[in-house]
Amino acid sequence: MRIERLSLSDLRCIESLGLVPGPGLNVILGPNGSGKTSVLEGLYVLSRGHSFRRRGREALIRSGCEAFVIHTAVADGAGRVHRIGLRRTREGWEGRLDDVELKRLGDLFTVFAACAFTPNSHELLEGGAEERRAFWDWGVFHVEPTFLEHWRRYVRALRQRNALLREGGGDESFEPFETAMAVSGERLSAQRAAYLDRLRSRLSARARELLPELGPCTLSGSAGFRATAAGDFARMLADRRAADRMRGTTSQGPHRADWALSFEGGREAGQLSRGQQKLAALALTLAQADVYAASKGHWPVLLLDDMSSELDEPHQEGLLASLERGGLQVILTGTGWTEPLAARRGRMQVFHVEHGRLTGTDGGC
Numbered sequence: 001m002r003i004e005r006l007s008l009s010d011l012r013c014i015e016s017l018g019l020v021p022g023p024g025l026n027v028i029l030g031p032n033g034s035g036k037t038s039v040l041e042g043l044y045v046l047s048r049g050h051s052f053r054r055r056g057r058e059a060l061i062r063s064g065c066e067a068f069v070i071h072t073a074v075a076d077g078a079g080r081v082h083r084i085g086l087r088r089t090r091e092g093w094e095g096r097l098d099d100v101e102l103k104r105l106g107d108l109f110t111v112f113a114a115c116a117f118t119p120n121s122h123e124l125l126e127g128g129a130e131e132r133r134a135f136w137d138w139g140v141f142h143v144e145p146t147f148l149e150h151w152r153r154y155v156r157a158l159r160q161r162n163a164l165l166r167e168g169g170g171d172e173s174f175e176p177f178e179t180a181m182a183v184s185g186e187r188l189s190a191q192r193a194a195y196l197d198r199l200r201s202r203l204s205a206r207a208r209e210l211l212p213e214l215g216p217c218t219l220s221g222s223a224g225f226r227a228t229a230a231g232d233f234a235r236m237l238a239d240r241r242a243a244d245r246m247r248g249t250t251s252q253g254p255h256r257a258d259w260a261l262s263f264e265g266g267r268e269a270g271q272l273s274r275g276q277q278k279l280a281a282l283a284l285t286l287a288q289a290d291v292y293a294a295s296k297g298h299w300p301v302l303l304l305d306d307m308s309s310e311l312d313e314p315h316q317e318g319l320l321a322s323l324e325r326g327g328l329q330v331i332l333t334g335t336g337w338t339e340p341l342a343a344r345r346g347r348m349q350v351f352h353v354e355h356g357r358l359t360g361t362d363g364g365c
């Protein structure tokens with residue numbers, strides 16, 4: 001996958017900015033607050049519908065403006081170019097794919113895939129389970145075509161069960177929703193478990209490269225409910241009905257799933273230094289890109305925000321060398337040249353930004 005061109009309007013400090021990235025390494029350089037991360041956010045939004053920064057979607061709309069707009073042309077693995085347009089107002093989305101109006105924003109995500117490593121990526125290990133589930137499900141979504149449908153059915157039935165728990169519905173009214181939750185919940189959990197197996201083997205190699213000092217890593221998943229045989233989840237839901245009525249919510253199920261990473265000697269993510277957490281998050285991001293590429297036959301775009309302040313120079317050098325070998329399209333940001341970047345100056349496309357504007361380009365791609 002490759003971004004052929006990108007234009008952003010009224011996104012954070014950017015009034016209007018256009019880029020034509022090269023096929024390999026691209027670097028956006030500029031002082032603090034110049035709009036580098038905002039460019040990556042625009043791309044990330046196209047792949048997920050939200051930013052990797054915490055503040056709400058509306059914070060992306062430039063102050064005083066009605067909407068932000070993103071246009072891009074993306075070549076897929078077969079070289080077909082898709083035109084994507086997305087406009088976000090305070091009220092909602094309008095999207096177009098190849099000039100056809102989108103009914104669901106999710107249809108974009110099958111066309112454009114981006115993996116991101118950002119200054120907040122360590123929260124994948126230290127933050128809440130919701131973040132880890134989102135990481136997990138993005139990966140499953142791209143390799144299991146039926147995952148999204150199972151998830152939607154599960155969530156619909158879960159909401160209905162939760163409403164019954166609060167309204168004090170009779171036992172007989174729970175059964176259809178618990179059956180629907182069990183059918184879709186067991187399927188999507190099997191898909192999640194299969195994905196974790198694929199991720200595990202890629203992650204071992206990436207972690208060995210980035211964090212050899214921590215020894216072999218273990219990635220373990222929990223489905224959010226205990227079940228050893230098909231049908232267990234439905235039985236468990238029925239058994240827990242009384243307890244769940246007291247809580248007013250469904251206490252177990254795939255909506256409570258989580259995963260954890262640990263290293264040799266049982267060292268858990270919480271025991272790693274901040275730098276080690278970042279490298280572990282980078283290993284996970286790259287492993288996710290590996291699984292995507294193995295399944296689809298082409299790479300997602302890789303976004304590396306603030307690479308120079310997140311990684312020391314030996315890690316930057318190792319990472320850039322490995323990305324160049326893989327032939328990924330990478331867009332990274334930094335405030336200035338580091339040795340590993342300068343060594344590749346003639347082989348990268350470089351964009352200079354200031355005050356949300358492109359002030360120059362150079363490069364050899």
Ligand SMILES: Nc1ncnc2c1ncn2[C@@H]1O[C@H](COP(=O)(O)OP(=O)(O)OP(=O)(O)O)[C@@H](O)[C@H]1O
Pocket residue numbers: 011012013014030031032033034035036037038039058059060061062063306335
């Ligand atoms: N909704 C908004 N409207 C206008 N300006 C905004 C909005 N949201 C953020 N900004 C401003 O946009 C600028 C761009 O921020 P961005 O994070 O992209 O910069 P950056 O180049 O990545 O900086 P750093 O090197 O510090 O990471 C900041 O000056 C910020 O104050």
Ligand SMILES: [Mg+2]
Pocket residue numbers: 036037038305306
């Ligand atoms: Mg930034």
